[in-house]
Amino acid sequence: MNEPRWEHFQHGADVGIRGIGPTKEEAFQQAAVALMAVVTDPEHVALKREVIVEREAPDDEILLMDWLNALIYEMSANQLVFGSFDVLLGDHHLQGRAWGEKVDVERHEPVVEVKGATFTALSVAQNSNRDWVAQCVVDV
């Protein structure tokens, strides 16, 4: 097992995001960091505001999609960017928290809007190192 981390992977026109961690929750948190990194550097986001997300879904994969789409909604409707995340998973249930601030174009230099998380390459599973991997392609 390794430290929780995130990465991007290639998809023709868009971007794949991947969160990796010792627990499913950490993988979900890291996937959210990967999502933010598509837009701006999450390290440069001040943690001034908190957003709470509650979702229910038939399986972990749709739950991941819902979590990411909830953050995409906050970015789009309320012009927020985030730098830190916390996730609690129950049976078909997610409770998430995200901390961030209103986007500042000068400071954050946001690259692109994310339109939505997709079913493409969507998976929540353990890899051979027993780490949890939560990933999908996002449409930009």
Added chain:
Amino acid sequence: MDTNSLQRVSGEEWRIEPHGKMRVPAIIYATEELIREMDEKVREQIVNVASLPGIEKAAYAMPDAHWGYGFPIGGVAAFDPARGGVVSAGGVGFDISCGVRTLLTGLTVEDVEPVKRSLADSLYRHIPAGVGSRGLLELTDSELDEMLSGGAQWAVNRGYGTEADLTRTEEKGRMTGARPDAVSEFAKNRQRREMGTLGSGNHYLEVQRVTEIFDVSAAEAFGIHRNNIVVSIHCGSRGLGHQIGTDFLREMAIQAKNYGIDLPDRELACAPIESSLGEKYLGAMRAAINCAFANRQIITHLVRQAFAPVIPGAELAVLYDVSHNTCKVEEHQVDGHMKRLFVHRKGATRAFGPNHPAVAEALRATGQPVLIGGTMGTASYILVGTAESEIHSFSSSCHGAGRQMSRAQATKRWRGRELMDELAERGILIRSPSPRGVAEEAPGAYKDVNAVVEASEKAGLSRRVAKLEPLICIKG
């Protein structure tokens, strides 16, 4: 893509015979070179589309096809509701009714060159672009619903543009059958303050010069001449469309099994056209089409405002407004019979030939303008629909260059500011809030648009009328 896996029917037509779960053949239109550049995923996706219930004739991929979600981008498929046909949120895409509107200016390169810099700055000031930008309007709940029902007509009624603009917009700027009640509150909230914004990613506004005329009589009918200046706007239904795509993709994937649909891939999420979910999606999607129409109409107004102080007296008229991410009800001939079909075009442009009743009266004898967006460093094209594309592709053609490199690869290879300097040296002014965004959209990250439109012409999907090259690009 390996050409050995395809059967070459003619120079630009490649076929995959039905096998496995496929109900109809899959047909790809492209030159051998474009096929070789296409991802293998395009083949996999178009084969999957060919397996969906109620599909008619064939699943088609346009010359600019690339790997999408469920459907390839550059995919065309028509479904018959009477045969259990489906409507697919993934077959339309997230950016519902994304499209191109081109404005004629009556100006020449000589008129614009001396004031190019001030025009670029004025456009950049007037048109909100990029992440975090907001429109001038904030819509109330009832205004949102009126906009979703009224489209560009709603915008014109509010003083953004003229009746003449509407005659040159598909559906006269208002899609019937829109159901604002089928649009979620989330989707409406994402749109409340986004009217008249360009967005980001591959969306742009360009001032372009006409560098080449291929078809003199069609160009004459469209009102374009060599050395003319035109303005092209490429954007869609913004946050509203993205959220509708998100909402229905999820719902359709979950409910597919209840409708007895066996999905080869969840991305192909769909519902029978004649089902409550199918009808609800169609109503929401049509509302998003209206949102895109209204959005491009408001931007048109802003472009006029931006031109006025720089080039007083310039009159900007709409040449045409055509979408490339839609599902439309159309009559098409199948096996000698006219059928009412639900035609999905995802990254594909409707391309009606001469004398089609849906085309604006003034252009009807010539055929529908097909507006193709290129990249900020290369070229865009105006094509015209052909009669034969009805037989080839339910009257559909390509929509743009199509990416050939990922965003990550592009940012590794190019730096935004250097790219902007390089383009400026070539006389192309870029205005953008995001240098990295510019790098991700580098012209080199796209396929050769010239090759794509040539292939479309050779395949009979549409015909070249004029080539446009950018002078100014406002990039989100």
